[in-house]
Each structure stands twice: as structure tokens, then as C-alpha cells.
Amino acid sequence: MTFATVMVSLALNQPNEARLQVAGDLAARFDAGIIGVAAAEFTPPLYFTTGEQAQELVEQGEGALQNRLAELEQQFRSVVGERAASLSWRSGLDFPARYVLAQARAADILVTGSAPPGMSDAFAIASPKDLVMEAGRPLLVVPDNVSWLDLGTVLVAWKETPEARRAVTDALPLLAKASDVVVVEILENSSDYDACEARLDDVVAWLGHHKITASARVEEPGTGRNVAAKLDAVAADLTAGLVVAGAYGHSRFRELVLGGVTEHLVTRTERCVLLSH
Incomplete structure (x- = not known):
């Protein structure tokens, strides 16, 4: 890797x-x-x-x-x-x-x-x-305020999509050098908690097969269900130096339209972000 x-x-x-x-x-x-x-x-x-x-x-x-x-x-x-x-x-x-x-x-x-x-x-x-x-x-x-790549803690923003799977695969070389890897999923529905735990357990186990020790964290959607703000708050709580995430978007009338979280990560992030589509 x-x-x-x-x-x-x-x-x-x-x-x-x-x-x-x-x-x-x-x-x-x-x-x-x-x-x-x-x-x-x-x-x-x-x-x-x-x-x-x-x-x-x-x-x-x-x-x-x-x-x-x-x-x-x-x-x-x-x-x-x-x-x-x-x-x-x-x-x-x-x-x-x-x-x-x-x-x-x-x-x-x-x-x-x-x-x-x-x-x-x-x-x-x-x-x-x-x-x-x-x-x-x-x-x-x-972002312009960063002077080095901090791999002390890496947050993997998990979502059950091909883009997230590709992102965590692309990030394997960085995850292997990280001191701490935390796989986080922000629930869209609180009733999905058990299924979310099962998904994250699979991701953590898969990383383990690559000799990467990781932990899982399920986050409730929170007030207003602003996923981008919630992701920022979790990253700050973990003092993550890098966020790994899938990139979501599509073309509309020849204009690229990014999803809300992806847009936030490329315009307002305070830490390095690895994105894959």
C-alpha cells in the first residue's frame, strides 16, 4: 500500500x-x-x-x-x-x-x-x-491553514455507497500510516442504528484484514440534520487531521452540482480531506 x-x-x-x-x-x-x-x-x-x-x-x-x-x-x-x-x-x-x-x-x-x-x-x-x-x-x-499532513487521527466518513467504498480503498496507504482510524456513520434515521453498527463492523473488520486497526462510531443525526456540520463537529471532537469521504454529485445542464457534504468539504473544510468518486 x-x-x-x-x-x-x-x-x-x-x-x-x-x-x-x-x-x-x-x-x-x-x-x-x-x-x-x-x-x-x-x-x-x-x-x-x-x-x-x-x-x-x-x-x-x-x-x-x-x-x-x-x-x-x-x-x-x-x-x-x-x-x-x-x-x-x-x-x-x-x-x-x-x-x-x-x-x-x-x-x-x-x-x-x-x-x-x-x-x-x-x-x-x-x-x-x-x-x-x-x-x-x-x-x-x-485548506490554506494547513502546513503538514496530520495522520494522528483519520476520520473515515462512511455511507453505504460505492463512492465511500472507493474512498476508503484509495485511502489505504494513508490509513496504514495513521495512529488512529475511526469509521463514522451519521444516521439518517435513528431506527437504523443496529444496521449501521453492522455495516461499520464490516468496514472495521475489512480494514483489519489490511492490518489497519480501526474503531467504529455511530452518530445520531442531531438537530436540523445538517450532516456537514455534524461531520465537522465529530472531526473536531476527534481532533482528526484528515477526513476520508466519498464524493457525490452530478452534472445538470453542463454545470457540476455537488452534494451538500461534498460541497462543504471542498469549500469550507478546516482540515485535509481525501475524496474519491
């Missing part, structure tokens, strides 16, 4: 220090290589002109983006330093999400930053909201 190659996605106009530190930490823990990746697409101004002036404007804009991508490469190499078994860099003039999704084939895990609530600049940022459903790799979302 290991990660051989870590990929970290950098943003042009957001802080990158936290995600770089965590990517370097991952590489050091698993003796893995790191691929840094970034992309941007030039956005013509609203008063865009034509002819030679337009071509000059495009060349200037793309040149500025190339300079910024070069700065990001320098930051990547400086922060990650010698913690990785190998380093490589990939960048291009393209929509960031499209570019990063194409490069993800080369990695075992993709590290990115959290996305602020609301709209993000698709020309400059590969938002985790865009990556999570299509990367085909586990996505490690790192």
Missing part, C-alpha cells in the same frame, strides 16, 4: 504554500515522486479589438501567463525541495481543470487547495469542484 507518484495542482491567483507542503510531506512519507502541474488560459478583455493590435494583445497576455507559470515552477521546486524521490513539472496555456484532468493519469493521488465558496476563475484555477468528479484519482484537498 503506497503512493509512487504524487501530483500537486497549483493556482495562479491563490496561495499554494499549504498544498505544496502537504505534497512534499506525502512524497517524503512514501518515498514518492512529485509532479507539479499548472495551467492558465488568456482571457481577452471585454473591449477586445481585432487585427494586429489584437494579436499583439494576445501575445502580451500569453507571455504574462507564461511568466507566471515559470514563477509557479520555481516555487514548486523551492518548497518541495529534496523531499521527493523525483521532481517534474508540467504546465500549459489551457483551461486549468481540463489540463490537470488530462495530466492526472500520471499520478496515484492528486493534491489541490480548497475552493472558496462562490464562483472561481476557470481561466486561472483548477477548482477541486471541477476535479473531484472526473479525476479518476483520489483528490486530497488542502
Whole structure:
């Protein structure tokens, strides 16, 4: 159980220090290589002109983006330093999400930053909201306030879905290095308590077959049944440094719509989150 190659996605106009530190930490823990990746697409101004002036404007804009991508490469190499078994860099003039999704084939895990609530600049940022459903790799979302990957306690957010099963499987290398693993299910109906206990016992036993010691915890839905808030409260109570969860969502009229908990985990999380779809 290991990660051989870590990929970290950098943003042009957001802080990158936290995600770089965590990517370097991952590489050091698993003796893995790191691929840094970034992309941007030039956005013509609203008063865009034509002819030679337009071509000059495009060349200037793309040149500025190339300079910024070069700065990001320098930051990547400086922060990650010698913690990785190998380093490589990939960048291009393209929509960031499209570019990063194409490069993800080369990695075992993709590290990115959290996305602020609301709209993000698709020309400059590969938002985790865009990556999570299509990367085909586990996505490690790192908030800006994190400086290392804390595996003291890992919370596995269980739900009886294929996405949750895939997430806990993808997380096995991290769970194997954790000091404490707690599998938590938040009940949707209090009458389901016994069935929930049986499900969690199976997950704990399955982890045990992989030589990972885990415990189970059933949580009542609580007032208002706000699952995202309840999950945050449990994670805080456990002082969890990492949450592992399935990612849920769908496309509606070409717009990605994430489930409420998934949306919360990529926009408002205070700790690292590993998501799989």
C-alpha cells in the first residue's frame, strides 16, 4: 500500500504554500515522486479589438501567463525541495481543470487547495469542484491553514455507497500510516442504528484484514440534520487531521452540482480531506 507518484495542482491567483507542503510531506512519507502541474488560459478583455493590435494583445497576455507559470515552477521546486524521490513539472496555456484532468493519469493521488465558496476563475484555477468528479484519482484537498499532513487521527466518513467504498480503498496507504482510524456513520434515521453498527463492523473488520486497526462510531443525526456540520463537529471532537469521504454529485445542464457534504468539504473544510468518486 503506497503512493509512487504524487501530483500537486497549483493556482495562479491563490496561495499554494499549504498544498505544496502537504505534497512534499506525502512524497517524503512514501518515498514518492512529485509532479507539479499548472495551467492558465488568456482571457481577452471585454473591449477586445481585432487585427494586429489584437494579436499583439494576445501575445502580451500569453507571455504574462507564461511568466507566471515559470514563477509557479520555481516555487514548486523551492518548497518541495529534496523531499521527493523525483521532481517534474508540467504546465500549459489551457483551461486549468481540463489540463490537470488530462495530466492526472500520471499520478496515484492528486493534491489541490480548497475552493472558496462562490464562483472561481476557470481561466486561472483548477477548482477541486471541477476535479473531484472526473479525476479518476483520489483528490486530497488542502485548506490554506494547513502546513503538514496530520495522520494522528483519520476520520473515515462512511455511507453505504460505492463512492465511500472507493474512498476508503484509495485511502489505504494513508490509513496504514495513521495512529488512529475511526469509521463514522451519521444516521439518517435513528431506527437504523443496529444496521449501521453492522455495516461499520464490516468496514472495521475489512480494514483489519489490511492490518489497519480501526474503531467504529455511530452518530445520531442531531438537530436540523445538517450532516456537514455534524461531520465537522465529530472531526473536531476527534481532533482528526484528515477526513476520508466519498464524493457525490452530478452534472445538470453542463454545470457540476455537488452534494451538500461534498460541497462543504471542498469549500469550507478546516482540515485535509481525501475524496474519491
